Amino acid sequence: MQKYASLAHIAYPDLVPSTPTPHTLRHSRAMHLLQAGVNLVYIRDLLGHVSIQTTEIYARADSKLKREALENAFSDLGITEPDVKSWEKDPKLKAFLKSLA
Template structure:
């Protein structure tokens, strides 16, 4: 569990998978790539950085829509 957490923190910090592979002692990079597939937050950030024009900066404030919040709370 410690190794997995450390690998995920390194990946989220932007450390290259090659260095993470070496740090963990993996022989094959495919073993280390499991961490890259598991981290959706890093993928989201990479897409946002690659395509900044696709992300709208003026997002609506949904916290004021009481009807929507009530409907969403019924889903849970």
């Protein structure tokens, strides 16, 4: 696993840590299960947590889920084509948004 983590880190140094940790693997797995629509209670059981509050720490929404929620909010308001990509044209805003992660 270290070999592939090192290769991924070389390709994407800002996104991939150079050394994977057990916590990173647990968090990644929890996020993949959440994105697949698995109920948080089942994720809690798979991770071996006693409390659902502990699992909620792992299950923070990622950018894709946040974007989908925003797009759904626009469609609920009757706005068919929101300008959700306007931020991509502003490098300063992009850097600021990335710093929030």
